[in-house]
Amino acid sequence: MNSVWTIFKRELSSYFSQPIAYAIIVVFIITSLGLTFSFGNFFEFGDASLRYSFFYWHPWILMFLAPALGMRMWSEELREGTVELLGTYPISMWSIIAGKYLAAIVVWTIAILLTFPIWITVNWLGEPDNIAIISGYLGSILVCCTFIAITMLVSAFTRDQVVCLIVSFLVCTGTVLIGFDDVTRVAQQVASPDVADAMTSIGVLSHHGSLHGGAVRIQDLVWFASIILASLLGTSAILSAKRA
Amino acid sequence: MIEVDNLTKKFGSKTAVDHLSFSVRKGEVLGFLGPNGAGKSTTMRMVTGFLPPTHGDARICGISVVDKPAEAKRRIGYLPESAPLYNEMTVTGFLRFAADVRGLSGNTKNDAVERAIETCFLQSVAYQSIDTLSKGYRHRTCLAQSLLHDPEVLILDEPTDGLDPNQKHEVRQLIRRLGQEKAILFSTHILEEVEAACSRAVIVDRGRIVVDGTPAELLEKSGTGSLTDLFRQVTTLDTAEDTTEDAA
Ligand SMILES: Nc1ncnc2c1ncn2[C@@H]1O[C@H](COP(=O)(O)OP(=O)(O)OP(=O)(O)O)[C@@H](O)[C@H]1O
Ligand SMILES: [Mg+2]
Numbered sequence: 246m247n248s249v250w251t252i253f254k255r256e257l258s259s260y261f262s263q264p265i266a267y268a269i270i271v272v273f274i275i276t277s278l279g280l281t282f283s284f285g286n287f288f289e290f291g292d293a294s295l296r297y298s299f300f301y302w303h304p305w306i307l308m309f310l311a312p313a314l315g316m317r318m319w320s321e322e323l324r325e326g327t328v329e330l331l332g333t334y335p336i337s338m339w340s341i342i343a344g345k346y347l348a349a350i351v352v353w354t355i356a357i358l359l360t361f362p363i364w365i366t367v368n369w370l371g372e373p374d375n376i377a378i379i380s381g382y383l384g385s386i387l388v389c390c391t392f393i394a395i396t397m398l399v400s401a402f403t404r405d406q407v408v409c410l411i412v413s414f415l416v417c418t419g420t421v422l423i424g425f426d427d428v429t430r431v432a433q434q435v436a437s438p439d440v441a442d443a444m445t446s447i448g449v450l451s452h453h454g455s456l457h458g459g460a461v462r463i464q465d466l467v468w469f470a471s472i473i474l475a476s477l478l479g480t481s482a483i484l485s486a487k488r489a
Numbered sequence: 490m491i492e493v494d495n496l497t498k499k500f501g502s503k504t505a506v507d508h509l510s511f512s513v514r515k516g517e518v519l520g521f522l523g524p525n526g527a528g529k530s531t532t533m534r535m536v537t538g539f540l541p542p543t544h545g546d547a548r549i550c551g552i553s554v555v556d557k558p559a560e561a562k563r564r565i566g567y568l569p570e571s572a573p574l575y576n577e578m579t580v581t582g583f584l585r586f587a588a589d590v591r592g593l594s595g596n597t598k599n600d601a602v603e604r605a606i607e608t609c610f611l612q613s614v615a616y617q618s619i620d621t622l623s624k625g626y627r628h629r630t631c632l633a634q635s636l637l638h639d640p641e642v643l644i645l646d647e648p649t650d651g652l653d654p655n656q657k658h659e660v661r662q663l664i665r666r667l668g669q670e671k672a673i674l675f676s677t678h679i680l681e682e683v684e685a686a687c688s689r690a691v692i693v694d695r696g697r698i699v700v701d702g703t704p705a706e707l708l709e710k711s712g713t714g715s716l717t718d719l720f721r722q723v724t725t726l727d728t729a730e731d732t733t734e735d736a737a
Binding site: 247248251252254255258259262263325326327328329330332333334335336337488489 | 541558560567571575586634
């Protein structure tokens with residue numbers, strides 16, 4: 246537990262001692278609020294629960310930005326050789342993975358929660374369903390946790406951060422698009438409705454959708470948890486396989 | 490304190506380390522010589538628990554690296570060949586992190602960091618960011634990291650690489666001094682270091698030990714009184730070449 250904390254502290258201060266964390270936070274806030282007030286038609290719909298104007302966009306933004314923050318996680322350690330230091334310290338691989346993962350999650354949680362002015366705004370303009378907003382925030386954070394876990398897995402494969410960025414962006418985009426209405430509609434015509442349903446339930450949008458609709462369902466939480474767990478287990482397996 | 494027993498490492502069909510056995514007792518400094526690609530770094534990576542051996546085992550103070558890695562790693566200080574560091578940290582910040590990882594805290598930690606900075610002559614750069622350090626200072630920062638927890642066993646991969654003549658001298662003296670109550674294994678390409686710092690030396694070639702003895706014995710074996718001559722006699726020029734018998 247102590248070693249998780251040690252790794253976590255180092256990672257977090259490394260994010261904030263470089264421009265990366267600030268850049269990600271600023272870009273996220275600008276794009277998420279920007280989309281809300283432009284394509285989100287926030288004022289026209291009077292969407293006080295923020296469901297379609299604000300939370301709807303998060304997976305689409307995060308599929309770009311989460312890999313940008315996460316690409317350094319293992320790629321940099323592999324390239325700089327610092328993985329050799331970590332590998333000879335008396336701490337388990339799991340505590341390193343956990344510490345790194347938690348640090349990235351904390352940066353992202355800060356970024357997502359810093360959009361709180363919009364929450365204040367809707368409360369000031371009308372009477373929104375605040376429980377739904379909380380569940381919307383939970384949904385966005387879970388999407389982010391998932392994308393970061395995927396990026397971490399990809400970064401364990403390569404010492405090249407750019408390759409990691411591109412591959413994890415493609416994978417994250419895949420999980421978004423596979424459940425996107427336009428894509429599943431095509432699948433329904435080409436294949437069968439069952440295939441389309443399966444695609445919807447694999448994709449991130451349906452699980453995120455129910456959360457930003459205000460419903461915290463067990464099956465969604467299980468979906469997020471299993472992808473995260475599988476990615477972290479995969480990371481550990483890849484890192485040990487690399488050394489053998 | 491270091492007992493290496495039939496250690497073998499294969500990368501695919503290539504045998505980097507081939508049934509290597511040796512031991513280093515407390516109070517002994519073993520010089521690890523050999524041409525490029527002989528398997529020195531690979532051996533050290535296995536002894537420190539970074540690479541899992543294909544066969545064999547290494548015991549640190551009687552503890553198997555394969556069976557109880559965490560226990561064994563606690564007793565080792567390791568300087569990897571490339572002296573890897575976290576570039577965005579300061580020297581002190583990095584050493585404090587390394588001390589944390591070693592489980593040091595409070596005053597023990599502060600004292601350990603201070604002592605390591607002094608030992609490796611890092612006072613002038615203590616608060617400098619690592620990415621602005623010169624090569625020699627980087628190397629010394631990484632060396633400092635290996636000394637923090639006052640380990641019983643030190644494994645140093647080319648500790649004098651990239652250092653200026655003064656620092657080379659200091660580091661040799663340091664190895665000699667520390668070697669009195671620790672077991673030290675260090676690799677080098679500078680043959681004079683054998684006489685300057687080692688109590689014993691082995692020459693490895695293609696993953697096998699070809700010569701083992703005290704510096705005096707080695708000089709005697711060479712016939713000419715020159716370690717370079719001995720080195721050239723017993724080692725092959727191109728170790729990267731894949732020997733067919735190993736692949737079979
Ligand atoms: N991860 C790896 N995959 C494949 N081959 C490897 C790997 N690591 C080392 N080797 C090979 O193992 C052999 C031994 O390498 P090693 O780094 O141990 O040599 P060395 O004795 O330290 O050489 P040098 O004096 O140049 O540092 C080399 O032929 C090298 O190419
Ligand atoms: Mg080497």
